[in-house]
Every structure is written in structure tokens, then in C-alpha cells.
Amino acid sequence: MGGKDLLRFATAGSVDDGKSTLVGRLLYDTKSVLADQIEAVHRASVDKGLSTPDLSLLVDGLRAEREQGITIDVAYRYFSTPVRGFVLADTPGHVQYTRNTVTGASTAELAVLLVDARHGIVEQTRRHAAVLALLRVPRLVLAINKIDLVDYDEAALTAIAKEFAGLAASLGIAEDAVLTVPVSALLGDNVVEPSMHTPWYEGPTLLAHLESVPVTGPEVAAPFRMPVQYVIRDAGRDYRGYAGQVAAGTVKPGDEIVVLPAGLHTTVAAVETADGPLAAADAGRSITVLLRDDIDVSRGDVLAAAADRPRVRDEFDATLCWLAETPLRPGARLLLKHGTRTTPAVVGALTGLLDTDTFEVRMPQQLEINDIGRVSLRTADPLPLDDYGDIRATGSFLLIDPPTGNTLAAGLVGTAPLLDREQAHTPGP
Template sequence: MSTLLRLATAGSVDDGKSTLVGRLLYDSKSVLADQLDAVRRVSEDKGLGHVDLALLTDGLRAEREQGITIDVAYRYFATPRRAFILADCPGHVQYTRNTVTGSSTADVLVLLVDVRKGVLEQTRRHLSVGRLLRVPHVILAVNKIDLVDYSADAYEAVAEQARALASGLGVDLHTIPVSALAGDNIVERSERTPWYAGPSLLELLETLSPEDVADADFRFPVQLTIRPQAAASGFEEYRGYAGRISSGRVAVGDEVVALPSGRRTRVVGIDLFGEELPDAVAPLSVTLRLADELDLARGEVLASGTPVEPTQDLDGTVAWLGMRPLRAGARVLLKHGTKTVQAMVRGVHGRLDLDTLTPVAAAALELNDIGRVELRLASPIAAEEYASSRTGGSFLLIDPQTGENLAAGMIRATNVDAFAAGDQLDWVI
């Protein structure tokens, strides 16, 4: 059985992300005939001498009119070796928030650069976001290699520039010379780059390993308490807790702890659509039956393995997505797993300078800034450090009045006191 790989594309405006995605879908024979016919007609109407494969992903009318990607476009395709979920993210700085969304669940980030322009500020921003979100694999696709006559020197100059940047961030980077328009090194290795001995983009994507959440500690955020009545449903009356296993595995007979209460119990049943299972593994959605009748509400977590200490104080790094600046004293909602709690920003402790990749002083975070904040929560959550768990260490900040997502956050530390003097700039992603 093929494994599922989630990938996201990112890059600066006009670097060719949508064209690369379209080429990947087309050359892997993942485009339906009617889709291709529609794209061909639109290309002819625009007076192009070729089929504009970018139209396979730029589905919004505003995107086609402006020639840029605005929304995150999700596409599903498969090869004999693997199934893929692909998120084509915007390149314009105004839509960096959408890039954060598309990359948040990705196993691989494919970052495009124009070989003629090299590494730009938006390249730095996207690579920083990839590091911030702990995306396991990053691929640099040096695009438009056909426009420099397939020059090995031009490719290597850009690749070396990117490797130096990635090294400073601690990112393991793969680099590939490609032409999304001509199809070089996208699905098949190109004869026009004999100096490149590595795999094509698709060959590399088929061999990279996705993040294995099944081998992590068991975590089960409760979404709903289910109590079917025997007379109405025909089932034996029982109490079950429904949700999605965010990490790890569980079996009947396992001891689990309910967080934040700390009460312990055993799993006596695992149900899936009326069928009883002996065990279950992430990311399966199931209903768990417990030996004891615990009063579990939405947002509480059943866990085993490494202990988790519930906390009301967080030290986090956030990618700020709100139009208005974030300042100390702001009151927000924090969503962690299935739990939403009130929170207050106790302090803003610097932002990342994307030119130097070093923290600088900042009293507020502006749109698309990446910065460090200190939060105080109204009630405890089962928080984990993002470095050890992407699921248990991530959160959202939400506007309590409008419900708008304000920030994507990553937990650096829990149970922290007020920041010590002089510590404001002493942080890394």
C-alpha cells in the first residue's frame, strides 16, 4: 500500500509555483481530459502559444485575471508508489498567512526560486516559516533553468546561496534544477542537465518519509461525549468519547490519563462505525470507552507515554496574520487541539529580522511578522513543546469578537514565569 505524503509549494511571485504544480499533475497523468480541455481553451483565449498549466490550480477568477495565486489550492494525485495531498500556496507577501496555513500540516515544503533572481526576502520568509513549523523536509526547486541555457554555474550559485541560508536556520535542504514550463526534472530526469546527477522532483517526493505520528506518544483530544440511548438507537447504552487520535496508538486494556484533571483509567473498548477494534493508530477517528465514568468535556485529552504537565503559561513563537498589530495586553482566544480558552498576551519579546535571520527588539507584531510572545491562559491546557510534538505544540490565536484567525503559534516552553531582564532577544525559532 502506498503511503500518503502531504506537500506544500511556496516561493516569490512569478517564480512558477502554479506552473510547476500543473506540470507535476500533467506529467504524472493526474489531469482529467475535460480539465485539460478547459485549460487549453482558456490558454487559447488568452493568446498563449502553449497550454498554461498554472490554470490547473489557479481556480479563482481574481487569480486568473491578476496572474497570481491568492488562495491555497489543494490537489490530490497518486502514483503507483505513493498518494499525495498538495497545497499550492500564494507567493505574494500579502498572502503569507495562507502559506502558513498550507505548510502547517505538510511533510514536505517545495520552495521555488527563479534562477535569474536567486534568494529573495520572500524566499527567506518561506524558509523561515518552514523551519518554524518544523516541516520535516524542504526541497529547493531552482526554476526556469531553461532561461539561462541550462547553466550549471547559474544553478550552483543559487543553490549555494540557499544552502548557506538553510544552514543558518538548521534546515536540511535538497536542491533540484527544474523548468516547470518545459518539464525538465519534474517527473523525468532531463537530458538537458547532464551535470545534475540527482533525482527528479517526483522521484524525490516518492522516496521521502512522512512524519510518523503513529510512533509518538498517544494523544487523543476529546471532541464529543457520546451516550446513545438503547431505546432510540438499538445499541446497548454506554458512554463513549469520540475524537481523532492525534498521535500514537491505543489498545484495549491500555492505561490512560485524562488531562488536565490527571485522573487515570483504562480503555475497555474502541469503536469505529459500530465495529469494535482491538487497537487503533493515528490519525484514525474513533470512539473510546473507558473503565471509569469520567466527566470529560470537549478539549480534554486522553494520553499515555511521556507525562504532560497542564499549564496556563506559554512561551510561544507566532506567525502574526492579523491586520492590526499585536501588543502586550491584547485579549484573544487560544485554540489548542479541540479546546478553546481565553488568553491574554503578557508580552511581545521581539521579532525575526528576515534579512539577517536574527531576533530584533519589537514592542508589537505587524502583519506577517514572526515573533516571540508570552501568554497567560484562563484555564490549563495539555501543552507540549512544538520541538517534540507538532500536534501537541501548536495553537491558533483567534479574535474573540469576529472569530478571525489572528496567528499560528508554536509552543517553545510551558510553565514559564515572566521573562527575565535581558532575555528578550535571546531566542531562536
């Protein structure tokens, strides 16, 4: 994608809200699909007796998706315009795949949440909004789809937008973080080109908004963090560098840093890449850091700003989205992967379970697949942890099954505001 900046965004919505068609429309209208793919879609649409191309066929490539009418996993799509490159995570709409929405939205800088103009806010809209609020996705587009099926009625859009504003406020989503756009993914209204059928809508098209939102996320302005991935040594020229990707903040020669968890202080001597030295590197850049002092640094350590470091802890509370078929119970012994370090961990108490239908919190006996809950954890090694609300990259982790290496849960350090609500006293299942 050349030197253009990159926006990572996710789509979410109920099964029949038209996500696949919307994604197909974006790919089709931005000329991001090959000619033979377009031809195949046209042939399949004619065979189905359709007068317009079924653009969802550009997305729903799996046979199971076509047969069941649902998207069963997170599909990542890459496309670009002259303005910007995009990585799109197309997440499932069915309730049983809420965990996949967590996966797709976890790295998103923006989410597009679809609702059907005929049905408005439904239960799955509320679930997805709760997940997006939980993951603190910075920006949200409420795409009111199928506006053509309500005769482009402004009143329908206004009513849905008003209801969603109340929902967003209850979830702690800022009013200025949400843009409402009336679209018809099938016909292309306000997706890439403005629609003549909605003269009452004065906002941008969906693509224009995606091209114009800032891509500098909160991680860039945060204190410097870099998990060390690899130690590069060259005895012939007395060279030792520490390679990794900047997780947050900016680093430059002369910066005072601390190596965690050991707590050793030093100064950055140089910041290098394969193309040569850099004056500075910010979040997302893969670099090699050279230090002025000869100190012990290993894979799994974290280089951090000395003046604003994370807390080093071996006990902490966390929010989990449980991804596995086998339930999680107190006392479970797992592996915890944080950055580039993996360490044994023990699950303590389960102290909350979020009901994504009512947003109430109750006390669980276990966490089952797709559950979002609050737990306490104890790790064998101390870890430099930020609160997820401060720095997403170093405030997140995975729980792994030791025998198989399978990922069991996505975790957020700290307790999400949704799980801080007053709990009911009835035990969960």
C-alpha cells in the same frame, strides 16, 4: 484515494518563480485533470499566442490571480498516482501573503521551495525558508526552476544549491533534509519524467521523490495524544465512548493513559471505529476509545500516555504568526483554541519580533499582520501543552477574536530557535 498512503506537501517561492506552472505540470503529467480542463487550457494558450500550454491556468482560477499575476490564498489540490495520494497546498508568493504560507505549511510533511535559476536566492526565498524552519517542516525540496533559461548549466545549479545550503544551516535545517532538483516546469524537465538535458543530474525527478519519501512523520513515534471531540453514550447498553482523532502516537487496548487536565488515570478497554474494533490506532486515525474505569471525561479533555504526558499549564511562552489587520498589543483579551478546547486568554509581554529579511530579533511594541513574534500568554483554564518542537498537533493553537470568531493568529507552544537569538535593543514600530 483507496488504501494508498497520503503525503501532504506545500509549495512556496517568489511571485515569478513558476509555482503555478509547476503545480499545473504535476496535475497535467499525472493525468489528474479532466479532459475539458485540458482543452480549455490549450484554447487559452493558443489565444495568447503561446506554442506550449500555459499550465498555470490549471491552478490560477481566480480572476484576481490572473489580473495581478499573484496567487492570493492557499489553494489545496488533490491528486494521486498509482503509488500514493497527495494533498498539495499551493501558497502565495507575494511578500504580503507570508501569513498564508504559514497556513499552508502548518500541516505539511514536505515543502517544495522554488527559485528561478536566473535569479537564485532572493529575499522571498529567505522569508519562506525561515517560515518553513519555524514550522519545522520535516523535509524540503529546493526546486531550481527555469533551468532551460540558463541552458541547463550545472554550474548555475551548483552555485544556488551551495548558497541555499548556507542559508539552511543558519536556520537550523538539517543538510540531509534538503534535496535539490533542477526543473523546468514549463517544459517538464525532471518534474515527472527525467530530462535528457541534464545528464549531470543523477537524483530523482520531483514526482519520484514525492512518491518515495516516508510519510510516517514524527507524530507517529511520539507519545499518545488524543483530544476528546465527542462523548458517545448509550444508556440502553451501558456504553460510553470517547471519540476523536489521534493527534500523536499509538493507542491500543491495555494502555495506561491519563485524562488531562484533571490528571485521572485509567486503562484503555477497547479502540473502535464504525467498521469495528481495532488492535491499535496511530496518528491521524479517527476512533472511539472505551475506558475500563467510569471517570469524568468531557469534550476538550486530552487522553495521553500516562508514562509520558504533556505539561498542564495556564501560563506559557509562545511563537505567534499574526494574521489580522488589527495589531496585537499587550493586554489583549482573546480566545485560545487548543485541540477541541476553547478558553479565554490574556496576552502578556511581547518579547521578540523576527525580521524575516535579516533573521534578527528585536523588541516590538505590537505585532502587525504577517509578523512573527514571541509572546507570553495566560489562559483561564489549564491546558495540557506539548512543546511544538516535540509534537506539532498538541503544540499548536489558534487565537480567536471573541466578538467575531475570526482567527487572529496561529500559535506554536514554546519559543522557536529563530526567536532565541540575541535581540537588538531598538523598539519595533
